[in-house]
Amino acid sequence: MAKKEINQTTQNDDKKMRTRDLIYAGAFGAVYIVLMLIVVLGTSAIPILYIVAPFTVGVVCATVYELCVLKVHKFGAALILGVLFALVACSGNILGMVLAIAAALAAELIIKAGNYKSRKMYLLSFLAFNLNMVCPYTMLYFHRDEFMARSVSFYGQEFADELAKYAVNGLAFIQIGLALAGAAIGVFIASKLINKHFEKANII
């Protein structure tokens, strides 16, 4: 019990990230990225699932994100997670990287609007955060012909034809919608799981 009291006082005193929080952020980043890679690589052989990856990743990874921000309770957790994500997922795509970090910053601001106390704002912030899953596709929106030419030689004509069917105009908006829908479902699962398991075990 004494340990818990100390933790709470340091949390209230200190708004800055300490070493402990940095370690949590980095470690949750590893969990998030491994799960994301399992989901994306496990489904990307089918073109339609490749396109809806923002949805599936949102559903699966929401719980990891929520645990991370709820455990750290300070400015920076979502941002660090976003930067680590951008480094791994969008390396070689500067625009995507900038947008992914912007999404993480938006999530951070939503949490700040709830003063780092409101559970609803924590849950809501994942809707903004999950928009970073759209960022690796930015090439598909802005340089579509180049991307298509590449995926012909990259995946072969059959895959590219299949992909081109779904790469309609306005795909960006469809994917943003998918990301938001996936995030909403993911957040619903996350709040259920947190209530059912993690809160009882005193993890957050």
Add this chain to the structure above:
Amino acid sequence: MDTILYGDDSKALVRFDPRTKLFIFLSCGLTSMYTYSGIYILLFTGAICAVLALSGKPWTALKAFLLFSVALYVKEAVDRGGSPAPAVVLIVSVVTTLILYALPTILSILLIVQTTRISQFLSALSAMHLPVRVVIPIAVLFRFIPTVQDEWNGIRKAMAFRGISLSFGSVLRHPWRSIEYVLVPLLFSTVGVMEELAAAALARGMDIDVKRSSYEEMKLRAADYIAMAVFAVLAAVIILRVSTKGAAGL
């Protein structure tokens, strides 16, 4: 504890600096969008395998290089051979492409994770004068990826033992249940490891603000400069050729 998981360079012929390994990782990220075919990407992967072999993992490097060459050969053969059965061609080209796309990046992560101790990593990153807030999350990220894999394997075994399958079909039939069965034990066990890691780091005085001294002396040597130059040239050649001549340039 399995030391292979957490970095071991006792068998290394040449000890590359962690900064060189990070440079290789970044150059893999830059070229990964261009890696469809051709001799240059084979050279690039060969160079990564050479570095991996010199760092004390010759057998992993050899196996990876053979796998990559076979995938490249099969892909070229399928591309040139026409398509008698489109479905087979689609599956084969997707599998080989996944290998060609992912293998260089996976190898560069292996290079960082399996041949670098975390203290070497920390002192090399601090030598770059990066702030603590950047150094610790990146170091923990690379330290933690093998832990997550380890826990993931354990959870899959435990699920199989209980007769719960994680195949594509069963995930499709019970999506919510599968998510819960994977996420809850994974997060519980990793949070436990995180708390131990944080306690260990605090016990070593990671929390203080003064400059830390280190047992590991990190210096860039001739081998590091040579490796960085080789990867910079290869990456530049691959990117330039593709962006000037298109996909046919390779």
